[in-house]
Amino acid sequence: MLSIKNLHARIGEKEILRGINLEIKAGEVHAIMGPNGSGKSTLASVLAGREDYEVTEGSVEFQGKDLLDLAPEERAAEGVFLAFQYPVEIPGVSTTNFMKSAVNEIRKYRGEEPLDAVQFLKMFKEKMAYVNIDQSLLSRSLNEGFSGGEKKRNEIFQMAVLDPKLAILDETDSGLDIDALRIVAEGVNKLKSPTNATIVVTHYQRLLDYIVPDFVHVLYKGRIVKSGTKELALELEEKGYDWIISALVD
Amino acid sequence: MATDTLVSISLGKEKQAAMDRFLAKGFPTNKWEEWKYASLKSLNDIDWNWNSSETPTNASSTSIEGSLQLQSLNGKFTTVGSLPNGVEILEFSAFAAQNPDFITKWEKRNQILDQNSLYDLNDALTTTHQVIWVKAGTTLPQPIVHQLLADVSIASAIQSKLLIYIEKGANVTWVDDLRSNSSSETILSNYVQEIWVEESANLTFVKTQDFALKTTHVDHTFIFQQANSQVDMFTFSINGGFVRNNLHFYVDGENVLSNLNGLYVPGNNEFIDSHTVVDHRKPNSESNELYKGVLLGNSTGVFNGKIFVRPDAQKTNAFQSCKNVLASDKATMNTKPQLEIWADDVKCSHGTTTGQLSDEALFYMRSRGISEEAAKTLLMLAFVQQVIDKVEIPELKESISDRVVAKIQQALGV
Ligand SMILES: Nc1ncnc2c1ncn2[C@@H]1O[C@H](COP(=O)(O)OP(=O)(O)OP(=O)(O)O)[C@@H](O)[C@H]1O
Ligand SMILES: [Mg+2]
DSSP states (O other), X not given: OEEEEEEEEEETTEEEXXXXXXXXXXXXXXXXXXXXXXXXXXXXXXXXXXXXXXXXXXXXXXXXXXXXXSOHHXXXXXXXXXXXXXXXXXXXXXXXXXXXXXXXXXXXXXXXOOOOHHHHHXXXXXXXXXXXXXXXXXXXXXXXXXXXXXXXXXXXXXXXXXXXXXXXXXXXXXXXXXXXXXXHHHHHHHHOOTTOXXXXXXSOHHHHHHSOOSEEEEEETTEEEEEEOHHXXXXXXXXXXXXXXXXXXX | OTTHHHHTSOOOHHHHHHHHHHHHHOSOOTTSGGGTTOXXXXXXXXXXXXXXXXXXXXXXXXXXXXXXXXXXXXXXXXXXXXXXXXXXXXXXXXXXXXXXXXXXXXXXOOOOOTTOHHHHHHHHXXXXXXXXXXXXXXXXXXXXXXXXXXXXXXXXXXXXEEEEEEOTTOEEEEXXXXXXXXXXXXXXXXXXXXXXXOTTOEEEEEEXXXXXXXXXXXXXXXXXXXXXXXXXXXXXXXXXSEEEEEEEEEEOSSSOXXXXXXXXXXXXXXXXXXXXXXXXXXSSOEEEEEEEEEEOTTOXXXXXXXXXXXXXXXXXXXXXXXXXXXXXXXXXXXXXXXXXXXXXXXXXXXXXXXXXXXXXXXXXXHTTTOOHHHHHHHHHHHHHHHHHTTOOOHHHHHHHHHHHHHHHHHHHTO
């Protein structure tokens, strides 16, 4: 589904991704871990199409298409979704209106008829249940004055509405209380299917108890320096990153 | 020069004095500090008709329902239909004869008229003007709707002037619907309003300006507030080749609340200038000024907000904010907050911002599948909607919203 080859990206003069290779198949869950500043969010942003980053080398193929060739909105329409580490506040636009615009624009891109108000109502109601989110939150200005946990929950609600092929969750667990973590993880699991894939960026093994990964990768200084199965996450929890980093020959 | 023809108009003594004041100064030029971005020198090249007798086409009354419908058509004031209880309309001289106490106060009103030569021109050429007198304790169930419409077939300078007198404890909503027809010849629309809000009276005033490209509109709205009164002022500048608003609040009593809301969306070749003054002359009052602008195409905007806190005006709270979005790299916005504070126990703040839409927000929206153009439109509409939503008359809110939305969408090509 997703094939990243030797991906290099920089911002200004600073090279942040320095040769990423990653293969993801439909139905898989990949966890990406790594120390602060190693480039996890950068990788997520580059996949979503953030224009501040310049891709200097490498390729990304998504469902047979050159992902790097597409505008962010085209990537979304093709099925890429990024749950932001820091969701952005959009004053004056409610989540529901925002999602209506997004859904209908994506439908237009796919040559489908727009949904009407009644269809939206039904769909939103169903998706709200996934993450146990309240209607009153969805009527407010998007993310404005939301608590940290509410923002993250809202991201997963949006994911549920857009039903992506590839979901990238960037530290969706940070800022969530224990119950919310479980609810959000269950929501993500419900959305999982043999035809979609998930990338989970996290610092904590705890999330991976709920969203069980098929593969765990360690990102360090813009490269994947180690990959393994879910046991690797347990090992990292116990021993930190030093043992991996010190074994590296630069 | 165009003003040469003014010399031959015969006027009474007082009116002639006003005319002489105007002629001594002429039309504002950008050499005057207050008109730095807004020269009207080009008006000198036009052979003005100073007293139009034409009747506008399309002078239908507005769709907004009111307790009272008023019209100023090419400067001629008329009342449409009957007057509701508690409202009287009469000429200034008749009003003055009945209200000597008011006139004493009125003569000491002391407006700030620096570099405002067009006020003098209006004064000189409006030989008489009407007073809309809302009697003490009157609460009108619906707004007073005043439609000002200009439409001429030869270049005309049109003077309009009203005095609105809202007595003690009265509650009034005023809709000021200003337009010129798009097919009209060149217009100078010069409009003076003096609004007196007496003790414990409340006024909501919604002014919409929707003028043709060939119209120059200069607005002088001077509001005098007495103790315990509240005014919620809205100025929506939607269209106009050249629009200059002089909005003055004179806080002449204690416990006064003055809310100034403004929204301007100039488009290609349009110029919209908001000069506001809030003059706190008495203690314990509050003013909140919130202006927003979206500048489209190659438009130019100006915001100049003056706040005076006089030595007597202790415990004044005065807040001002002006936020602008440049929707195109050809648009320009000039902002200048000016605070002059002579009292020590006051709370004042001001802030102006002018910028592009946030890249962060645009990327976030695009990452959800919303195209860049649609995302920009959505953000701008949200930005302006926050001012429009404060209007509490549904059909008026809708009419403003429709016009603003259409203008922004058209400019952005969506
Ligand atoms: N706009 C930017 N300008 C300059 N440097 C940047 C910018 N964005 C990211 N960087 C730098 O790139 C590096 C990688 O950042 P990134 O956010 O991808 O790290 P991360 O792995 O997600 O970290 P964390 O675990 O703290 O979220 C950091 O050193 C960061 O300072
Ligand atoms: Mg990060």
